[in-house]
Amino acid sequence: MEIDIPALLRNLSYTREASGCGVMAVVKAGAYGHGLEEIAKALASEAVEFLGVANIGEARRIREADVESRVYLLGATWEDEREEIVARNITPCISTVEEGIAFNNIAGRRGVKLPVHIAVDTGMGRGGFLPNGIEANVALLEDLQNLNIEGIASHLSSADEDEGFTRLQIASFEETVRRLGGSDRFRWRHLSNSSGILGYPQGCCNLARPGLMLYGVSPLPGHQEKLDNVMTLKSRVTLVRSV
DSSP states (O other), rough: OHHHHHHHHHHHHHHHHHHHHEEEEEOOHHHHHHHHHHHHHHHHHOSSSSSEEEEEHHHHHHTTTTTOEEEOOOOOGGGGHHHHHHTTTOOOOOOHHHHHHHHHHHHHHTOOEEEEEEEEEOOOOOSBBOTTTTHHHHHHHHHTTTTTEEEEEOOOOOOOTTTHHHHHHHHHHHHHHHTTTGTTTTTEEEEEOOOHHSSSOOTTEEOOOOOOGGGGGOSSSTTEEEEEEEEEOOOOOOOOOOO
């Protein structure tokens, strides 16, 4: 396996150009099999705004590799993981008031103010507050003195195959952000994965979450020629026989 770091950085540059946003580079699953620590260091050298991971184990590896970029947890957390998340200054997304209260209490004991993002379920169904009634939940979270609610996020479920539903999700997210106060209230607003970046306008968002496209794979037709493969698998023939 050969990993082409310059190709990765060219894809990052194209991501910035295509989205017009800051970048949360998704490095979950060992940076899609490319090598978590090495890829995280390369992306950090280009000052990405966040590195996105699936779990605290991946976040821990990044921190232990002395990568100082901000790390964002893309999913919900177990209760026994939260102490380490606060200790390592990892940014979680919040899907329930109870989760927010737990982080607030830990941050209070440690004497810190933890940055968090509100997760909104616009149709993925995997986590987050439903848009209907979200104002009351956000108000409860904002009363927690040890949390800094700096961002709001959702996730596109099928941007590579269902344009109609994707546009409904985008409209729902933008309306939710608007009702909650928009850019005046949230420093970071993010929704788009690679398909969303390549296929749709970013609207109110100022942060994008590329995954596949960073590694040279376009989930939508018509964009592959703009991306460079980062991984190449090679082998050698040891024996050729005619039978």
